[in-house]
Amino acid sequence: MMKLSTKGRYGTRVLLDLGLHWGEGPILLKDIARRQEISLPYLEHLIAPLIAGGMVKSIRGPRGGVSLLKRPEEIRLSEVIQLLEGPIAPVECVHNPEAYPRSPLCVTHDIWDEVRRAIDGVLESTTLQDLVDRQKQKWNLEHLPRHEKQGATWEDA
Amino acid sequence: MMKLSTKGRYGTRVLLDLGLHWGEGPILLKDIARRQEISLPYLEHLIAPLIAGGMVKSIRGPRGGVSLLKRPEEIRLSEVIQLLEGPIAPVECVHNPEAYPRSPLCVTHDIWDEVRRAIDGVLESTTLQDLVDRQKQKWNLEHLPRHEKQGATWEDA
DNA sequence: TCTATTGTTGACCAATTTGGTCGCCAACAG
């Protein structure tokens, strides 16, 4: 039920990667693809909505690449998921109130909206900087230099 | 993102229907199908996991039908969704901890688990009886006799 | 200006999931 697709999962990892390299100028898609183990052609599609959403900037040509347009602490996970997976809602009608005139009569509607608010609460209160901080902390606990662990941000076993 | 499928949505309506007819003996699938506007063949598939999960009892033959095995106040929405849609988790690894040895190193894992707990919190604290009560209250506000409105529990416009 | 580099786009594809229908079988009341 209600699984996140690879868009959301990979995309979050891509942004975490960009957050970890914040301030280093344009990052090559090729490098992100290698570190996050995402195929380059697929990554190009993943990054598109993030660029369209004004979250990421891209530069073509030599010395090009992509970088965050906003500071990591200004990027909330709710925006990220919104861009990558669309509206955060367990059912259509919750996100699209006016299109469903029956909502006021529908009991389950109220519950699904509560679920939506619960999800949104978590994602809204988490920023990309939070993820970056947690990642660095985990690396420190491992007593390993950061650059040796940069590939270890996967969610797939 | 993370939409509920018709299994979860229709199935919840089916249980709400059974909750509203609690104590009336076996309810015909045919009647549920008509009231909830679900095709009978599809309904038979929807009800299967609920029977397998011990939530609903079925009786075949004349004067048969289905009915709740537990009282509506003992049926939590979390169980319902669990039976109909599988584990409540935005990513596999959250539900399947031991199969994903990388979890402790993975930052996003923590976030997805927070999301899972948020969802579960809502569904765990809502029982079928809550839905029944809300439905009756909505009907009362409409000042209409109950039996005229029994079809109006849809979530689809 | 030429070229190598890097991102952009859209067409295309296979696999999976979703949302069903249909036909036959099993159980049971009368």
Add this chain to the structure above:
DNA sequence: CTGTTGGCGACCAAATTGGTCAACAATAGA
């Protein structure tokens, strides 16, 4: 035995997912 009712598996179409590929656009630097 017969009619009624649910159980179950095969089957199906459509949508979604998860990609690949080739052609193109932009740009930096020689």
